[in-house]
């Protein structure tokens with residue numbers, strides 16, 4: 001037992017927190033390289049950022065862990081477990097759980113950019129988890145770097161002592177050893193009691209086709225080895241452990257995981273849903289009385305319909321979703337039918353980025369061209385008979401006569417911008433039905449502006465508008481703040497007199513007229529001329545609020561496209577298949593994919 005305690009004192013569990021692009025992955029790579037965990041050749045594929053898609057978009061989606069050995073200046077060898085955190089607002093809960101598996105965090109701040117919205121959001125998560133935070137000022141090699149200003153900012157805004165902050169360049173490999181020394185000296189060794197019943201935190205999992213779900217854990221008390229019977233406290237499921245291991249950085253089987261360790265468990269688990277992030281693993285026969293705090297069941301926040309362009313791809317689409325779900329318990333889907341689009345799936349996502357990633361993977365990895373409908377949030381609709389409906393698809397919105405009141409989700413949005421853009425941001429937030437909360441100066445040049453904004457307005461093009469109206473200077477973070485009553489209505493779109501269910505959306509009544517007008521204009525531009533005139537109408541209830549017309553094609557154009565010229569027609573069809581010009585036959589009107597997303601691009 002003394003061995004285990006001695007070993008425990010030499011463990012340091014830490015993660016790296018940063019705003020996107022401040023250099024987290026580059027620093028992680030340098031640390032791996034410095035501690036000899038990887039050869040230079042292996043470094044070429046950034047191990048901590050595995051998926052191709054992640055690399056292309058330059059963001060980290062899936063968390064990972066890696067065990068490193070480091071011989072410190074005190075002559076002792078330490079086991080450093082570096083736990084990676086996903087770098088996007090959609091995954092705040094996962095970030096908070098992986099931080100809960102650590103005792104310390106490196107706070108990486110770009111020496112030229114300074115503190116950004118996500119830096120702050122991540123710092124608060126780290127503080128909530130009582131972590132020791134070690135500031136690292138990165139990118140000091142940049143000509144525009146101003147480490148003194150950024151240090152001062154970290155002191156003023158976050159209240160951290162920066163006298164020991166490491167000035168680093170992850171790119172040039174400067175400051176890496178200092179960072180590791182600080183981790184050893186300042187991050188506390190894990191507390192935990194080896195004699196208590198097993199208590200381990202699940203901070204991630206992934207699906208392996210041969211071994212089933214591999215659960216990533218941090219042992220808080222007790223130990224775990226193969227043959228033990230374990231229980232997941234939130235889901236109540238029990239399993240027998242087949243093997244346990246560590247990330248060195250490849251997965252390596254070990255005899256047991258002890259108090260303070262970070263590693264993985266294989267236990268013949270078939271569904272990632274049985275291993276919820278944040279859940280506590282305990283001994284089934286000798287359970288711990290209390291689970292670890294902080295567990296939350298994660299619910300999707302944004303829904304949209306995914307429909308195959310080719311009806312024959314439906315079964316493949318279901319298989320693709322099932323495969324993706326194996327690794328992603330937060331993705332939900334169920335079959336849905338649309339009279340306009342046919343058979344498809346209603347899918348739930350943690351946020352917009354999550355939605356984008358899944359759509360792209362289906363198209364790219366599974367090769368299924370999709371029509372996606374505009375994202376929707378979940379509305380709470382209270383009917384006159386007292387029943388409450390949760391509506392994630394506008395086409396299921398009940399008739400006005402049955403509705404008592406409707407509530408929609410709001411988020412608290414924090415935006416950091418240079419002073420010059422305060423007016424622009426306020427105008428943008430106001431346009432999005434935002435309510436001003438407060439404004440704080442970070443320093444003499446930048447402010448944090450906080451607004452309460454309906455989530456539905458953010459899922460539209462908020463982020464793009466934020467970036468374009470501030471020349472990219474604004475940074476943004478949000479968290480759900482609750483439901484509020486709103487004066488909402490469903491807007492229907494009729495093409496050629498027929499209602500197109502997949503184009504319906506929920507709108508604030510004050511804006512219905514304006515939105516209706518804009519969307520009709522937009523659709524008129526997007527829908528190509530057909531052989532006949534196509535009226536486009538927007539209506540709320542039975543009242544038509546706007547109307548436009550797509551004129552019929554002239555004869556000679558028609559002849560060119562649809563006359564006997566088969567090769568041209570075939571080319572067109574091929575193009576559609578490639579997804580360049582995705583058309584869906586809705587009634588007798590051909591509608592392009594963009595039309596289904598048109599509602600996202602309206603500025604009023």
Ligand SMILES: Nc1nc2c(ncn2[C@@H]2O[C@H](COP(=O)(O)OP(=O)(O)OP(=O)(O)O)[C@@H](O)[C@H]2O)c(=O)[nH]1
Pocket residue numbers: 018019020021022023024025026027058059060087138139140141142168169170171172
């Ligand atoms: N000049 C300079 N560039 C750096 C340094 N560290 C990272 N970069 C660059 O900054 C960009 C972002 O670095 P990443 O390591 O991908 O940033 P990240 O914080 O991991 O970003 P996410 O994975 O999106 O969270 C890359 O182009 C890096 O090459 C540095 O010390 N100096």
